[in-house]
Amino acid sequence: MATPAPKRRIVLLGATGSIGESTLRVIAAHRDRLELVGIAANGRYQRLAEIAREFNVKHVAVFDDNSFLAAKSADIFPRGTQLHGGVAGLTTIATLAEADTVLVAVVGTAGLKPALAAIAAKKTLALASKELLVLAGKFVMAAAREHGVRLLPVDSEHNAVFQCLEGHHASDVRRLVLTASGGAFRDWPLEKLSSVRVADALKHPNWSMGPKITVDSATLANKGLELIEAQWLFGLRAEQCQAVLHTQSIVHCLVEFRDGSMLAQLCPPSMTFPIQHALLYPDRAPCPTDDPLNLEKKFSLDFRPVEAARYPLLGLAQAAMAAGGVAPAVFNAANEVAVAEFIAGRLPFLAISRVVEQSLAGMKNFEPTTLDEVLQADAEARRLAHQNLFSPASFSR
Ligand code: NDP
Ligand code: MG
Numbered sequence: 001m002a003t004p005a006p007k008r009r010i011v012l013l014g015a016t017g018s019i020g021e022s023t024l025r026v027i028a029a030h031r032d033r034l035e036l037v038g039i040a041a042n043g044r045y046q047r048l049a050e051i052a053r054e055f056n057v058k059h060v061a062v063f064d065d066n067s068f069l070a071a072k073s074a075d076i077f078p079r080g081t082q083l084h085g086g087v088a089g090l091t092t093i094a095t096l097a098e099a100d101t102v103l104v105a106v107v108g109t110a111g112l113k114p115a116l117a118a119i120a121a122k123k124t125l126a127l128a129s130k131e132l133l134v135l136a137g138k139f140v141m142a143a144a145r146e147h148g149v150r151l152l153p154v155d156s157e158h159n160a161v162f163q164c165l166e167g168h169h170a171s172d173v174r175r176l177v178l179t180a181s182g183g184a185f186r187d188w189p190l191e192k193l194s195s196v197r198v199a200d201a202l203k204h205p206n207w208s209m210g211p212k213i214t215v216d217s218a219t220l221a222n223k224g225l226e227l228i229e230a231q232w233l234f235g236l237r238a239e240q241c242q243a244v245l246h247t248q249s250i251v252h253c254l255v256e257f258r259d260g261s262m263l264a265q266l267c268p269p270s271m272t273f274p275i276q277h278a279l280l281y282p283d284r285a286p287c288p289t290d291d292p293l294n295l296e297k298k299f300s301l302d303f304r305p306v307e308a309a310r311y312p313l314l315g316l317a318q319a320a321m322a323a324g325g326v327a328p329a330v331f332n333a334a335n336e337v338a339v340a341e342f343i344a345g346r347l348p349f350l351a352i353s354r355v356v357e358q359s360l361a362g363m364k365n366f367e368p369t370t371l372d373e374v375l376q377a378d379a380e381a382r383r384l385a386h387q388n389l390f391s392p393a394s395f396s397r
Contacts, residue, residue, distance in 0.1 A: 007032070007035045008034050008100050008279065008280075009035050009036075009098055009099050010023075010035065010036050010037065010099070010101050010102075010103060010279065011036075011037060011039070011093050011096060011102045011103070011123075012038070012105065013090060013093075013102065013105060013106050013114060014104065014105035014111070015039035015041055015048060015051055016044040016051075017041070017106075017210050018208065018209045018271070019103075019154070019275070020039075020041070022271045023103055023105065024051065025288075026272055026276045026288060027055065027279070029276075029288065030276075030279075033280060033283075033285075036051075036057050037058065037059065037096060037099050038057065038061070038099060039057050039059075039061070040060070040093055040106070040114075042063045042064050042067070042106075042110075043062065043064040043067035045062050045068075045074065046074075048060050048062065048071070049071075049074070049076040049077050049078075052078055053078050057081070058080060058082060059082050059084065059096060060081055060082070060084070060093075061083075061084040061085070061090045061093045062084075062089065063085075063089070063090060063110060065085065068085035068086065068089070087110065087114070090106075090110070090111070091117045094115065094118040094123070095121040099123055100123060100124060101123060101124040101125075102114075102118040102123045102124070103127075103154065103275075104125065104128060104129045105129060105154070107129070107212050108129075108336060109132065109135050109332075109336075111129045112132050112135060115127070116140065119144055119147050119149045120143065122147050122149055124152060125144070125149060125150070125152070126153075126275075126278045126279065127154055127155070128154040128155060130229045131332055131336075133229045134225050134228045134229060134328050134331070134332045135328070135329045135333075135378060136329070136371055136374050137228070137328075138368070140232070141232055141233075152278040152281055153233055153274070153278065154274050154275055155274070156271060157178040158229060159252070159273075159274035159277055160252035160253040161176055162233075164253060164263040165234065165255060168255075170234065170236075173234070173240065173256070173258070175239075175242055175255075176240060176242070176253060176255055177242045177243065177244050177253065178226055178227060178230060178242070178252075179244055179246035179252055180220055180244070180245055180306065181205060181206045181217065181248075181269075182220075182245050183204065183218035183219070184200060184205065185200075185310070186205070186245070186310075190309060190310060193310075194349075194350055196350075198342065202215070204217055205247070206247075206248070206249040206269045207249065207269050207271075209271075212340075212343070215343060216335070219352060220243070220306065220311035221317060221335050221339075221352075221356075223243045223306075223314055223317075224316070224317020224318060224331070225332065225335075226243075227241040227242070227243060227318065227321055228321045228328045231321060238322040243314065244304070244306065245304045245306050245307075246301065247302060248299070248300075248301055249269035250266050250267070251264045251265070251301055266293060267292075268289060268291060268292065273288060273289075276288045312353040312357070313356060316331060316353065316356055316357055316360060317331055319360075320360060323365055324365075325365040325367045326365060326377035326378075326381075327365050330359055330377060331356060331360060332378075333359075333377075333378045333379075333381035333382045333385060334360065334384070334385035335352070337355070337382050337385035337386060337389070338351070338355040338356060338389070341355075341389055346389075351389075355388045355389055356385070358388040358391065359381055359385045362388070363377070363380065363381060
């Protein structure tokens with residue numbers, strides 16, 4: 001009888017979020033193959049305690065200082081749990097000797113240092129947080145090459161590309177086309193966009209996700225970040241990474257080869273598919289949902305070009321990608337600041353792109369030679385974006 005494959009031991013950064021919860025469902029369905037050994041979040045330590053109990057997790061990291069102190073005195077973690085705090089705590093659990101794979105699903109860029117530490121410790125990196133490659137793709141990819149570490153994409157489009165590229169030569173790829181649902185406002189009259197409320201932007205037609213990425217889907221900033229992420233992951237030129245509108249979110253990418261053939265990957269819009277694929281790679285397991293694509297029912301797939309006037313942030317992201325240097329980091333930082341202000345109800349929806357545009361225009365681009373230079377550009381872009389929030393031009397279009 002064949003011996004069963006050893007369990008893959010997973011650390012999950014961002015365990016309490018939307019990707020985190022989907023990952024927990026995948027792990028729960030494959031307890032014979034997957035074991036959770038470390039979890040982290042920003043502040044929701046009560047949920048971390050529940051997860052620690054359910055999955056018998058020994059290492060828990062809480063990023064936020066006050067929440068870490070509260071977690072330590074709360075007496076809600078199972079006996080024997082080791083609590084770690086701050087970025088050092090995240091780094092400790094990302095490099096645990098007993099872990100094989102680190103899944104980074106922290107919103108924003110707080111996962112960067114722990115991810116780089118995981119790479120240096122030769123852990124396989126399953127990557128959901130797209131902001132990391134947008135900010136520091138050059139350094140993350142170089143570190144992965146240096147340490148011989150595999151990056152497994154979890155974002156659905158990149159996971160789809162990864163699947164379509166298997167067995168093919170990168171030099172035969174003409175272009176990648178990532179699909180975009182078009183988000184909450186794809187069918188709104190353009191003139192109505194000035195009256196968008198936060199609750200409107202948080203209603204995604206196809207996916208259930210965290211608030212930041214849901215707003216980014218409504219502006220297509222998300223697709224812009226994904227094009228930049230794809231460029232790094234698959235080693236392509238900016239013009240080879242493109243986007244198309246596909247309202248059903250069933251086809252996740254199209255890869256066109258130089259002979260004109262296109263391969264596509266299809267599955268329902270549920271993140272459990274790419275998460276399961278990445279965590280069990282290269283094995284396949286039964287369908288992770290009760291609702292697979294059903295060809296017995298009528299369904300159609302449609303594709304249309306992205307309307308530039310509706311989605312100015314996609315154009316800005318593509319320009320930043322073509323410019324290279326720190327421009328993608330500036331795009332990401334300014335977008336993060338503007339989206340947080342929008343979600344807090346302090347910035348109109350249409351001003352998000354204006355803040356990003358002004359921040360990109362206000363910063364001199366350069367090719368960074370160290371990670372510190374990128375982090376400085378990120379900090380400077382955030383400072384500038386905060387200034388631009390209050391510039392009168394941000395409030396009109
Ligand atoms: P959520 O907002 O739902 O969750 C964010 C998670 O990150 C929470 O667990 C949160 O903890 C944690 N977190 C935030 N800041 C820190 C920090 N400084 N240190 C440690 N943990 C932190 O986000 P999503 O799950 O939607 O997205 C996570 C990432 O995955 C994003 O980068 C997103 O772009 C990417 N992604 C998401 C997809 C989706 O379907 N949701 C699809 C593809 C990619 P707490 O709960 O305590 O605040
Ligand atoms: Mg995606």
